[in-house]
Amino acid sequence: MKEKGILLESGTNELEIVEFEVGGNRYGINVIKVKEIIQPVPVTFIPQAHPHLEGIIQLRGEVLPVVNLSKALNIQEQSNSTLGKYIVAEFNQQKVVFHVNNVTQIHRISWDQIEKPSDVYSGKTSQVIGVIKRNEEMLLLLDFERIILEVNPDSGISVDRVRKLGTRERSNKRIVAAEDSPLLRKLLFDTLREAGYERVDFFENGKDALAYLESLVANGDAIEDIIQLVITDIEMPQMDGHHLTKRIKENVALQKLPVIIFSSLITNDLLHKGEVVGADDQVSKPEIEKLVLKIDKLIL
Numbered sequence: 001m002k003e004k005g006i007l008l009e010s011g012t013n014e015l016e017i018v019e020f021e022v023g024g025n026r027y028g029i030n031v032i033k034v035k036e037i038i039q040p041v042p043v044t045f046i047p048q049a050h051p052h053l054e055g056i057i058q059l060r061g062e063v064l065p066v067v068n069l070s071k072a073l074n075i076q077e078q079s080n081s082t083l084g085k086y087i088v089a090e091f092n093q094q095k096v097v098f099h100v101n102n103v104t105q106i107h108r109i110s111w112d113q114i115e116k117p118s119d120v121y122s123g124k125t126s127q128v129i130g131v132i133k134r135n136e137e138m139l140l141l142l143d144f145e146r147i148i149l150e151v152n153p154d155s156g157i158s159v160d161r162v163r164k165l166g167t168r169e170r171s172n173k174r175i176v177a178a179e180d181s182p183l184l185r186k187l188l189f190d191t192l193r194e195a196g197y198e199r200v201d202f203f204e205n206g207k208d209a210l211a212y213l214e215s216l217v218a219n220g221d222a223i224e225d226i227i228q229l230v231i232t233d234i235e236m237p238q239m240d241g242h243h244l245t246k247r248i249k250e251n252v253a254l255q256k257l258p259v260i261i262f263s264s265l266i267t268n269d270l271l272h273k274g275e276v277v278g279a280d281d282q283v284s285k286p287e288i289e290k291l292v293l294k295i296d297k298l299i300l
Contacts, residue, residue, distance in 0.1 A: 011246030011277040013111050013239055017132065019139060020087065021102040023075035028107070028132055028139045030235060032265055035088045035095065037103050050151045054099060059088065065151075066097045072147050073127065089144065091264035092155060092285050096148060107134065114141060114237040116180070116204060129180055130237045141237075145264050145285070146183055155286065162194045162289055170196035173299055177202050178209040178232040178244060179262075184285075188231075195292045205236040206244030217253040224256050228299040231291070234263040242277050249278035258298040262291050 017028035018037075043055040043066055054066040066086070070076065087098040114130040130141035148155055175192070177200055179185050185202050192200050203209040209232070216226050230248065232241035239247075241261055248254045258280040266274070266284035274282045280298055283291045 011240075011242040013243035015109065015111065015235075015240070017107045017109060017139065017141070018087070019104045019107060020085070020100045021104065022069045022073060022100050025075075026104075026137070026139050027069075027100075028141045029087065029089065029098075029144065030265075031106065032270065033089045033091050033144065035090050038086045038088060040084060040086055040099070052147075052151050057086075057097060059097075062095065064088070064095050064097050066099055067147065067151060068099045069147075070099075070101075072150070073142075090267065092145060092148070093267070094148075094155065098144075107132075107139075109134075111236065111240045111243070112207075112238050116237050129235075143181055143183075146181065149183070162191045162292055170296075171198045173197055173228045174199040174226065175201070175295070176209055176213060176227055176230045178204075178206050178230070178236060178241065180204050180233060180236040184233075188288075191288045192292070195295075197292075197295065206232060206239030206241055206247075208238070210239065210244055210247055213248065213254055213257070214251070223254050227257060229295060230257055230259045231262050231295075232259065234261060234265050242273060245274065245279050246277040260291065260294055260298070 016031040018031055018034050019026060019028055021027070041057050041059075043057055045055040046053065049055070052067055052072045054068045056063050056065055084099055084101045085103045087100060087103065089096055089098060109132060114132050117128050117131055127143050127146055128140045129143040132139040132141055175197055177185075177188060179188060179202065189200060189202065201212070203212065209230070213223065213227065213230075217223050232244050234241040241263060245259045245261065248257055248259055259278070261274045261279045261282045262285060263282075264285045266282045271282060281294045283294055
């Protein structure tokens with residue numbers, strides 16, 4: 001995985017996906033999230049732990065939780081902890097191991113090849129955030145943040161963290177937010193509202209957010225008189241946050257807009273990617289109170 005993440009440096013709207021199998025189905029995880037892929041090692045069982053958690057392992061001195069993806073996806077097949085593969089991942093400033101049946105290959109694709117799941121087959125509780133079409137085949141892109149949130153609710157965005165910032169008045173400020181996860185959109189809405197930011201327009205991907213921003217300045221209006229700031233995730237179908245940021249900063253009519261990237265992929269190793277495309281700041285999920293303070297600094 002040493003060459004991972006090269007594609008996003010210039011905001012090309014491309015990514016690499018590690019394909020893996022669980023219960024006969026094929027899924028994908030962004031290469032940027034993957035630290036390494038290893039053979040299963042002995043697991044220490046933790047009494048009264050979440051049912052999706054197999055236990056913990058020690059990997060080069062670190063104690064890491066092992067999540068059984070078969071159970072997390074409600075596929076009751078994988079029971080032998082000595083079989084399959086371990087995907088060691090890092091996001092949201094934490095490391096976790098996902099136990100899968102097999103890891104097959106890596107695909108290079110564009111975000112516009114990833115479709116949002118239809119509400120017909122994907123409800124509000126689904127862990128699927130994208131459908132990747134490759135010729136006659138399909139891969140499902142999983143919401144790993146949601147899977148971990150189910151195992152450890154304390155790892156998510158918390159309104160209580162914002163309440164500690166005290167009473168605030170920010171209702172005259174207008175924000176555009178691009179976030180593909182329905183769960184995180186709801187959490188962002190609640191926490192930003194608690195922080196005083198009541199006028200937030202949410203979009204499911206960067207493509208829709210950009211189209212909206214461009215429509216606001218189509219008649220020559222100054223964008224800073226309409227919208228004060230943009231918040232964007234990185235991983236989104238159709239257009240990722242790095243490409244959205246790049247397009248905003250390259251557009252003369254939009255480039256004055258401050259852009260904060262709020263993503264589970266913000267690490268010391270990946271900060272330079274946001275800097276290259278012109279992000280004004282970057283905050284790792286779930287540090288919502290830090291995000292609010294960054295917003296205050298950029299638009300007040």
